[in-house]
Amino acid sequence: MNRKTLTLTLLLAVVPGITMSAAVYKWTDENGVTHFGDRQPTGAKAERVNVRSGTSSDASASRQSLQEQLQNLEKHQEDEAKQRREAAVEEARRKQREANCATARSNLEVIANHARIRIEENGALRYLTQEEIAEKRAELERMAEDNCGPM
16 A cells, blocks of 8 residues: 555656656747747748746847947946946036126126235236226126036
């Protein structure tokens, strides 16, 4: 009795594994519809599919697709790095424009509020003439216009 029970138990354990190892084929018909079946079709090229892992038995295609995936990933990473560099450059330009704008506005305010402006030249202090002040004002207004407006 024990032998029969042991044999029956082993048989029941092995049978599902045998049935699961059946071949599954994948093919596309003339209308472009993909089909799956347990028999290889006649007159059509079929690919054997490993049901357990979900991969096909065509290893060269999977290797090629892995290489393509790696190339696509590298290209995507390069594109992202380029975008980050461009964004950093653009941010630096924006900050420089803001600083230039603030400096120009501050200097324009100084010129507007002070009748006499003293500068240091060659170690000596001197006052700017009215013509020099007008030139500086025009220069600062151009700087403010260039840096304070929209990009």
